[in-house]
Amino acid sequence: MSVEVERKFVCDADIQKRLEGVGAVCIGHCEFQDRYYDSADFHLTLRNVWLRCRQGSWELKYPTVTELEDRGEASLCSRYVEMTNLPQIQLKVREIMSESVNEQEGKEGGCASNTHPVHGDRASTGATESSPADHAWLAELKLVCFANYITVRRSFGFKEEGVRVDLDQADFGYCVGEIEVIVPEGEDTQPALKKIRNTAQKLGLSGDQRVQGKMDVYLQTYCPEHYTKLLNAHIL
Ligand code: V4E
Numbered sequence: 497m498s499v500e501v502e503r504k505f506v507c508d509a510d511i512q513k514r515l516e517g518v519g520a521v522c523i524g525h526c527e528f529q530d531r532y533y534d535s536a537d538f539h540l541t542l543r544n545v546w547l548r549c550r551q552g553s554w555e556l557k558y559p560t561v562t563e564l565e566d567r568g569e570a571s572l573c574s575r576y577v578e579m580t581n582l583p584q585i586q587l588k589v590r591e592i593m594s595e596s597v598n599e600q601e602g603k604e605g606g607c608a609s610n611t612h613p614v615h616g617d618r619a620s621t622g623a624t625e626s627s628p629a630d631h632a633w634l635a636e637l638k639l640v641c642f643a644n645y646i647t648v649r650r651s652f653g654f655k656e657e658g659v660r661v662d663l664d665q666a667d668f669g670y671c672v673g674e675i676e677v678i679v680p681e682g683e684d685t686q687p688a689l690k691k692i693r694n695t696a697q698k699l700g701l702s703g704d705q706r707v708q709g710k711m712d713v714y715l716q717t718y719c720p721e722h723y724t725k726l727l728n729a730h731i732l
Pocket of ligand 1: 504572674709711731
């Protein structure tokens with residue numbers, strides 16, 4: 497497992513020029529669809545746990561212990577564990593879903609009682625693309641797709657090893673940049689935070705306010721009740 501340390505930033509019209517001006521090189525251009533899953537009462541996301549399927553590959557993200565303990569730079573940088581091994585993801589999700597099952601029983605969900613509205617007319621579970629067996633665990637845990645969007649991403653690399661900048665354009669009309677460094681789980685994240693600070697400085701990113709991610713804007717637009725709950729819980 498690895499930890500993604502990242503800082504989001506507002507993308508302006510000349511960001512690509514500025515990136516090239518500080519020696520960044522375009523290392524790729526891709527498009528991907530993300531489907532995020534949760535229970536009807538948002539058991540996972542209200543615990544800051546994000547389960548998604550990106551182009552058929554599963555990922556689970558949750559904050560590192562340090563992220564939870566030390567919110568010092570949290571408004572600018574975030575540190576999330578990234579799990580990509582499906583059996584491990586299933587184990588972790590089962591564990592989280594089994595926590596306080598009784599406590600959650602009968603509570604109302606943020607968007608709807610048993611399904612979430614999904615942007616556009618795309619499949620709400622994503623189950624159409626794989627065999628039903630692949631999705632049996634989702635059905636068993638009553639997990640449904642609550643967010644579904646496509647991102648067009650341009651990625652830039654620096655000579656300084658390990659720093660990457662992604663410029664994302666989501667299909668619901670939001671653009672955001674991210675400076676990120678991947679750190680093996682358990683390693684100190686301070687050097688990564690420093691690299692991100694240096695890169696931000698070189699790019700002239702002076703803002704000290706937290707920048708909304710794609711999910712913030714998606715939920716604000718398509719699932720405002722749940723968005724408010726996440727804001728109130730200081731998850732977004
Ligand atoms: C972790 C998280 C969410 C899941 C989406 O994470 P994000 O890194 O924003 O998405 P994306 O598409 O850029 O994925 P990548 O390709 O980098 O893996 S949605 C909300 N969170 C929590 C969160 C937070 N509280 N603060 C910040 C700055 N980011 C994420």
